[in-house]
Amino acid sequence: MEKSLSLREFIITRLIQASGYSAILFVALIFFFLLREGLPTLSEVGVTSLLNVRWYPIEDYFGILPLLSGSLIVTLGAALVAVPLGVGTAVYISEIAPRWMREILKPLVELLGGLPSVVLGFLGILIVSPFLRVFLDLPTGLTAFTGSLLLGGIAVPTIVSVAEDALDAVPRAFREGAWALGATHWQTIWRVTLPAAKSGVLTGVMLGIGRAIGETMTVMMVTGNAPVLAVKLGSLFHPVRTMTATIAAEMGEVANGSQHYHVLFFIGMTLFLISLLVNVIASSVIFQSKKRAERVLS
Amino acid sequence: MKRFISLLFLLLTLTACLPQSSQNSSDSSAEYIENKGSDTIVNLALAWAEKYQAENAGVRISVTGGGTGTGIAALLNNTVDLANASRKIKDEELAEARAKGIEPLEYVIARDAIAVIVNPQNPVSQLTLKQISDIYSGKITNWTEVGGEDRPIVKLSRETNSGTHIYFLETVLRLGNKEDKTLFSTDTLLLPSSEGIISEVRDNPNAIGYDGLGYVPHDLKMIAIAKEAGGAYVLPSIATVNDKSYAIARDLYIYTNGEPTGAVKQYLDWIFSDEAQAIVAELGFVPVKQ
Numbered sequence: 222m223e224k225s226l227s228l229r230e231f232i233i234t235r236l237i238q239a240s241g242y243s244a245i246l247f248v249a250l251i252f253f254f255l256l257r258e259g260l261p262t263l264s265e266v267g268v269t270s271l272l273n274v275r276w277y278p279i280e281d282y283f284g285i286l287p288l289l290s291g292s293l294i295v296t297l298g299a300a301l302v303a304v305p306l307g308v309g310t311a312v313y314i315s316e317i318a319p320r321w322m323r324e325i326l327k328p329l330v331e332l333l334g335g336l337p338s339v340v341l342g343f344l345g346i347l348i349v350s351p352f353l354r355v356f357l358d359l360p361t362g363l364t365a366f367t368g369s370l371l372l373g374g375i376a377v378p379t380i381v382s383v384a385e386d387a388l389d390a391v392p393r394a395f396r397e398g399a400w401a402l403g404a405t406h407w408q409t410i411w412r413v414t415l416p417a418a419k420s421g422v423l424t425g426v427m428l429g430i431g432r433a434i435g436e437t438m439t440v441m442m443v444t445g446n447a448p449v450l451a452v453k454l455g456s457l458f459h460p461v462r463t464m465t466a467t468i469a470a471e472m473g474e475v476a477n478g479s480q481h482y483h484v485l486f487f488i489g490m491t492l493f494l495i496s497l498l499v500n501v502i503a504s505s506v507i508f509q510s511k512k513r514a515e516r517v518l519s
Numbered sequence: 520m521k522r523f524i525s526l527l528f529l530l531l532t533l534t535a536c537l538p539q540s541s542q543n544s545s546d547s548s549a550e551y552i553e554n555k556g557s558d559t560i561v562n563l564a565l566a567w568a569e570k571y572q573a574e575n576a577g578v579r580i581s582v583t584g585g586g587t588g589t590g591i592a593a594l595l596n597n598t599v600d601l602a603n604a605s606r607k608i609k610d611e612e613l614a615e616a617r618a619k620g621i622e623p624l625e626y627v628i629a630r631d632a633i634a635v636i637v638n639p640q641n642p643v644s645q646l647t648l649k650q651i652s653d654i655y656s657g658k659i660t661n662w663t664e665v666g667g668e669d670r671p672i673v674k675l676s677r678e679t680n681s682g683t684h685i686y687f688l689e690t691v692l693r694l695g696n697k698e699d700k701t702l703f704s705t706d707t708l709l710l711p712s713s714e715g716i717i718s719e720v721r722d723n724p725n726a727i728g729y730d731g732l733g734y735v736p737h738d739l740k741m742i743a744i745a746k747e748a749g750g751a752y753v754l755p756s757i758a759t760v761n762d763k764s765y766a767i768a769r770d771l772y773i774y775t776n777g778e779p780t781g782a783v784k785q786y787l788d789w790i791f792s793d794e795a796q797a798i799v800a801e802l803g804f805v806p807v808k809q
Binding site: 276 | 670678679715725
């Protein structure tokens with residue numbers, strides 16, 4: 222009897238272990254797949270062609286710089302929208318809102334997170350983009366900024382729910398200590414609670430940005446998809462073409478194994494590396510802040 | 520024992536099936552029609568085949584795309600009955616066909632026209648092909664340069680994988696000149712669907728767009744187009760497309776090997792019927808007869 226119990230224990234432990242390792246396996250497999258399909262581009266098309274400023278694949282112009290800059294500017298805009306809004310909402314829910322308000326707000330924000338991105342895209346085409354065109358007097362409302370606003374909306378729920386959990390986890394004694402020292406409510410939030418929850422809030426921000434950069438449907442619908450090199454801040458108010466939208470729009474029609482096919486995989490690989498980089502930076506920042514916290518405590 | 524019974528059962532069903540199936544094939548001797556070629560026409564060909572098969576149970580039509588070149592090559596290798604083409608057969612292809620003893624016969628089965636559209640508020644109502652080319656290649660950037668209000672021009676196009684995009688590039692931007700390497704200006708918005716173009720033109724008085732004639736809704740303004748400066752400005756319509764006075768239109772073809780017979784002939788005749796040509800209009804093309 223005891224033996225079978227320990228055997229069962231062993232099997233269950235191994236199964237859990239395997240599911241844990243499978244995440245690593247899948248990421249590795251996906252990365253190798255991207256490498257295998259994407260790397261031939263470097264010899265087929267060449268680095269200089271890839272660094273061209275024109276993207277027009279049906280005539281063999283494979284410059285990916287406009288797409289890279291497009292993705293970056295939309296994501297940057299989304300971060301500018303989502304970070305203050307997301308962290309602000311999290312602080313309000315966790316620190317300021319009365320209990321009943323909290324109970325309404327939290328599920329509402331989670332509902333926002335469940336909104337399909339294609340619905341947001343419709344909203345963008347029919348309401349946000351016409352409004353922005355008239356309000357900001359732009360030639361067209363299909364711009365990077367429109368994409369940023371909607372992506373901000375997509376990133377906010379992620380940021381709120383992670384950051385709010387982190388703020389909630391700060392021990393009540395921290396706040397009471399601050400109040401006892403005569404700190405105001407705002408001083409407590411800004412100087413004590415937020416810094417204490419820093420790593421969690423930062424994780425939320427990074428996850429939110431990761432969602433924004435990988436988002437496809439909404440940006441394809443509202444950013445206009447014009448492959449213009451976006452280098453100035455003013456480019457935020459012009460159409461851009463993102464990497465994700467390019468892959469989604471062109472993958473369906475491309476001949477398997479062609480140059481264009483490999484370039485699209487190369488773009489996918491670049492996207493993967495960017496999100497990897499974002500995650501690495503995030504975890505290293507968190508790691509450093511943890512070390513500092515340990516120093517302070519010891 | 521159990522196994523034996525099931526085997527016996529299987530045998531019984533098989534023998535029961537046999538005479539019936541042979542009867543079926545003698546009844547209608549299923550005819551196969553192979554249809555291959557242009558991706559522009561593939562949806563139309565599929566719609567035709569579906570409808571025709573629903574009405575004629577004995578006929579099986581297989582439709583594949585792959586491009587005009589693929590379709591014609593298949594006709595020359597005698598592996599298809601009907602080749603769909605969005606261009607005329609080339610002289611080299613014709614010579615190759617004759618050498619193989621194949622006589623391609625040409626049928627114009629539908630026409631494809633592209634309408635250039637603007638917002639109804641836009642006072643511009645006519646443009647020459649050259650002006651449209653200059654707008655899309657970025658040489659003209661303000662509506663005043665073509666007689667409109669002082670507004671920036673926002674150029675809308677379909678994605679590069681659309682057949683309409685390529686046809687527009689060849690016929691309008693490059694004015695039909697094969698040596699011409701003019702490209703769309705990079706700030707041309709590439710929208711993934713017809714619907715995207717139509718909703719942006721409907722909303723934005725700065726916009727210019729293009730789409731298959733059959734897809735343009737009535738509340739948008741179509742531009743009358745002149746083939747060259749000083750020429751007559753012609754609005755797209757079924758009549759002007761069929762009499763060839765409208766500039767951005769092309770014939771869509773089916774090629775057969777010699778005079779078709781039997782099921783293939785019946786199918787081709789049906790394609791020119793009102794019923795089949797109504798499908799042409801439904802899919803945004805121009806029927807060859809009304």
